[in-house]
Amino acid sequence: MTAGYFDEDVAGRYDEASAEMFAPEAVDPAVEFLAGLAGDGEALELGVGTGRIAVPLSARGVGVHGIDMSEPMVARMRAKPGGERIGVTIGDFATVQVGRTFRLAYLVFNTIGNLTTQDAQVACFQNVAAQLETGGCFVIEVGVPSLRRLPMGETVRAFKVSAERLGFDEFNTVTQSLVSHHYWPKDGRRFSIPLRYVWPSELDLMARIAGMRLKERWAGWRREPFTHDSTKHVSVWEKL
Numbered sequence: 603m604t605a606g607y608f609d610e611d612v613a614g615r616y617d618e619a620s621a622e623m624f625a626p627e628a629v630d631p632a633v634e635f636l637a638g639l640a641g642d643g644e645a646l647e648l649g650v651g652t653g654r655i656a657v658p659l660s661a662r663g664v665g666v667h668g669i670d671m672s673e674p675m676v677a678r679m680r681a682k683p684g685g686e687r688i689g690v691t692i693g694d695f696a697t698v699q700v701g702r703t704f705r706l707a708y709l710v711f712n713t714i715g716n717l718t719t720q721d722a723q724v725a726c727f728q729n730v731a732a733q734l735e736t737g738g739c740f741v742i743e744v745g746v747p748s749l750r751r752l753p754m755g756e757t758v759r760a761f762k763v764s765a766e767r768l769g770f771d772e773f774n775t776v777t778q779s780l781v782s783h784h785y786w787p788k789d790g791r792r793f794s795i796p797l798r799y800v801w802p803s804e805l806d807l808m809a810r811i812a813g814m815r816l817k818e819r820w821a822g823w824r825r826e827p828f829t830h831d832s833t834k835h836v837s838v839w840e841k842l
């Protein structure tokens with residue numbers, strides 16, 4: 603299987619490039635939230651990557667299994683203390699199955715968008731439902747599409763502008779997709795990745811198709827209320 607966009611080069615820089623997401627303020631509330639839902643059951647992380655969440659969640663005593671298509675990302679997790687405790691299945695998280703059921707499945711850091719078609723996102727919900735215990739939960743953390751913050755008629759929105767890094771999203775509202783561009787001006791590096799943006803209501807419909815229903819929706823891991831102005835959501839669906 604190919605590593606996709608998260609190849610050796612990207613994997614080698616991932617933790618540093620996403621340093622803000624590795625800070626305790628970002629990780630701890632997510633781990634707390636997920637540990638509460640896992641209880642004494644096991645958790646499945648889709649797109650486990652370098653173990654940003656899986657490793658601390660497992661250190662909290664929750665058994666975690668990960669799925670990822672990138673061997674280089676998983677190799678970084680395995681090299682971390684505690685990383686060896688995370689079982690991994692290499693494959694596409696929209697279709698690959700681990701062979702047992704879980705109390706909790708989760709997909710964080712906008713990674714649902716890495717599935718760039720509606721069919722693949724629906725398949726992901728169905729694949730998760732097939733691997734959840736009845737009453738088990740599926741959690742997604744993803745941004746609310748930032749279209750409403752685009753200036754009228756524009757298709758590009760900057761999300762990061764600093765001397766070290768420039769980031770902007772280029773939207774296509776016909777295909778409900780975007781390309782997220784990242785530039786590091788000092789060494790001329792660049793990384794662009796296609797994503798499918800998806801609305802909370804569409805995710806709820808995907809959950810319904812897969813036999814799940816919305817249980818909770820928050821604006822963040824600390825259970826901040828989800829409002830008109832929320833820029834992201836943490837949603838929990840329960841398998842019926």
Ligand SMILES: C[S@@+](CC[C@H](N)C(=O)[O-])C[C@H]1O[C@@H](n2cnc3c(N)ncnc32)[C@H](O)[C@@H]1O
Nearest residue numbers: 608649650651654670671672675694695711716
């Ligand atoms: C943005 S990273 C997130 C990693 C980790 N969950 C975190 O929060 O840091 C996305 C990860 O999902 C993996 N990924 C993307 N699409 C995938 C797919 N269809 N099947 C399996 N893994 C996938 C990538 O290889 C990468 O490791």
